[in-house]
Each structure stands twice: as C-alpha cells, then as structure tokens.
Amino acid sequence: MPTDKVLYDVDGAGVATITLNDPDTRNALSPELLAGLIEAFERARDEDQVRCVVLASSHEKTFSSGANLGGFAGDDSLVHKHFGSELFVGLFKLIGELGKPTICAARGHVLAGALGIALACDLIVASEGASFGTPEINIGTFPFMIMALIYRNVGRKKANELLLLGERWSAEQALAAGIVNKVVPDDQLDGAVAEWAGKLAGKSPVIMRLGKQAMRRQMDMGLDDALDYLRAQLSLALSTEDIVEGVTAFFEKRDPQWKGR
Numbered sequence: 511m512p513t514d515k516v517l518y519d520v521d522g523a524g525v526a527t528i529t530l531n532d533p534d535t536r537n538a539l540s541p542e543l544l545a546g547l548i549e550a551f552e553r554a555r556d557e558d559q560v561r562c563v564v565l566a567s568s569h570e571k572t573f574s575s576g577a578n579l580g581g582f583a584g585d586d587s588l589v590h591k592h593f594g595s596e597l598f599v600g601l602f603k604l605i606g607e608l609g610k611p612t613i614c615a616a617r618g619h620v621l622a623g624a625l626g627i628a629l630a631c632d633l634i635v636a637s638e639g640a641s642f643g644t645p646e647i648n649i650g651t652f653p654f655m656i657m658a659l660i661y662r663n664v665g666r667k668k669a670n671e672l673l674l675l676g677e678r679w680s681a682e683q684a685l686a687a688g689i690v691n692k693v694v695p696d697d698q699l700d701g702a703v704a705e706w707a708g709k710l711a712g713k714s715p716v717i718m719r720l721g722k723q724a725m726r727r728q729m730d731m732g733l734d735d736a737l738d739y740l741r742a743q744l745s746l747a748l749s750t751e752d753i754v755e756g757v758t759a760f761f762e763k764r765d766p767q768w769k770g771r
Contacts, residue, residue: 516546517568518553524561525707526554529568537567537574539623544597547627551604558770561711561718563608564703565631566615573614573640576622577655598623598655605630606726609719611710615703616640616681616690625689626656629663632722633706634690636681637699642689643678662729664688714752715770 517529528550530537537543554560567573605612605627612631620628620642628634628642636642644653644660653660653673660669668687672679681693694702710718724743728736747753751769759766 513542513546513549515540515543516550518550520557520560523708524559524711525564525704526557526560526562527564527566528554529566530574531568533569535575536572536619537569537624539574539577539598539627541597544601548597548601548604551601551608554610555604555608560610561713561715562707563610563612564615564707565612565627566703567617569618572618573616573620573628574624575619576624576645595655598626602626602630602659607723609722610715611713611718611722613703613707613710615699616642617696617699619643619678621678622646622653623656626653626659629656629659629689635692635694635699635703635706636684636690637696638681638693639696640681640684640690640693641678642681642684643676644672645676645678647674647676714750714756714766714768716750716752716768717747717756720747720750 515530515532517531518526519529520526528547530543530547532538532540532543551563554563612633614628614631614634616628616634616636617640618637620636620640622644625642625644644656646653657673660672664672664687671677672687679687679689681690684690685693692702720743724740728739731739751771752766755768756766
C-alpha cells in the first residue's frame with residue numbers, strides 16, 4: 511500500500527531509515543500510515559543490504575500523537591474497528607520478529623499507540639525535549655493495545671502510574687523508568703542515533719538475527735526451558751562461518767569481514 515506518509519531510505523552502511531511523514535495530523539496512526547509502516551518494515555526485513563532500521567519522524571515537535579481518535583467514535587461497525595486494530599498487532603509482531611536491530615529516534619511527543627511502536631524497537635534514543643505518555647484514560651479509553659509492551663519494558667508500579675494517571679513524562683523521567691536508553695540534546699539526536707545505527711549495522715547479520723530471536727523467545731520461558739533453548743541457539747551459532755571469522759579477526763587484531771552465514 512504505497513503512501514507518502516511513510517518515507518523509506520537506505521544508506522551505504524546498510525541503515526534503513528523509516529520516517530513518519532504526516533505532519534498535518536501530527537503523524538496520527540491512521541490505517542493508511544500503519545499500513546505504510548508495515549510495508550516499510552517488511553521491505554527492510556526482506557532487503558539483504560539492510561543491517562539496521564531507524565524509525566524517525568519528519569515532524570520537529572511530534573514523533574506521533576498516537577491513534578487516530580476519530581476512528582473511536584466513527585460510524586464503522588464494531589467488527590471493522592476490531593479488524594482495524596489488527597494493524598497494531600501486526601506491526602508490533604513484525605518489528606519484534608524483524609531479525610534486524612531497530613532504533614527509535616524519539617523527537618517531540620511520543621504518545622498513546624506511538625509509545626507502543628517505540629517500545630517495540632530494540633533501542634530508543636530521545637531528545638531532551640521529547641515527552642512520553644498514555645493519555646487514553648483522560649478521554650475515557652485505555653491503552654489496551656500497548657499494555658503488553660509497556661509491562662515488558664517498565665517496572666510494574668511505574669507502568670501502573672503511566673497507565674492510570676495519564677500524565678506525560680519528560681525524557682529524563684522516561685529514562686529513569688527504563689522506557690528510553692539515552693537522552694541527548696535536541697540538536698544531537700540525529701548524530702547519536704547514527705552512531706548507534708552504524709555500530710549495529712557493523713555486526714554479523716546472521717549472529718544478530720539469531721541473537722534477536724533468542725532475546726524475544728526466551729523472555730517468557732521458564733528458567734529451565736530458557737536455558738535449554740539458549741544452549742541450542744549457542745550450538746547453532748557455533749555452526750556459522752561468521753563466528754569463526756569473528757574469533758579469528760579478534761586474535762589477528764583486525765576488523766571482521768562478515769559473510770552473513
């Protein structure tokens with residue numbers, strides 16, 4: 511579903527940048543924009559040259575204002591509203607299963623459903639002026655679609671505070687709560703994101719894929735099951751050419767030349 515509301519670009523280092531680009535609505539998460547995001551992430555997943563994905567916004571003051579509220583009180587039937595929410599589920603799963611590292615460049619307001627998309631990414635770098643929140647309770651709804659992501663990133667008591675009070679948190683508050691990884695001055699956000707993206711793009715793609723799969727799958731396993739699963743993943747990693755190259759390069763004091771297999 512081609513749309514100019516989502517931009518896509520890949521640089522020479524293998525970093526794909528997906529940019530929310532609907533400034534008139536403050537990047538409200540309409541079905542069209544969500545479908546565009548899904549298409550862009552699927553493209554990044556399928557293109558071999560892509561080693562890392564950055565999610566950003568073209569709006570200077572807002573990453574995204576969240577879901578399109580007009581749809582909540584619209585005339586569509588309940589079943590079609592239910593079908594529409596599948597786009598959020600599909601996007602969250604797609605980002606989680608991408609097999610490539612993801613960074614959210616959080617500039618401006620990151621609210622409601624947009625917070626869920628940010629939390630679905632592996633890392634979040636925020637500008638000092640960014641703010642985060644789930645204001646749904648203030649308008650008579652609740653952040654059901656992103657609750658699972660919040661509780662997997664934020665301690666329970668702080669998550670409760672975020673969901674129940676509907677207040678906005680500053681970038682520093684979000685950092686303290688574990689929502690973001692790093693806070694930088696507004697004019698340094700692009701540089702900080704590019705630095706991390708470059709580092710991630712320089713890792714072995716096959717080991718990165720195996721590692722990200724393991725990170726996701728072991729999270730909800732019991733300890734014994736997780737240990738058995740991770741041992742099997744280590745054995746699988748030991749079968750790759752890249753792990754031999756990485757160790758050899760380390761002892762030879764040179765940069766590794768990854769083959770991705």
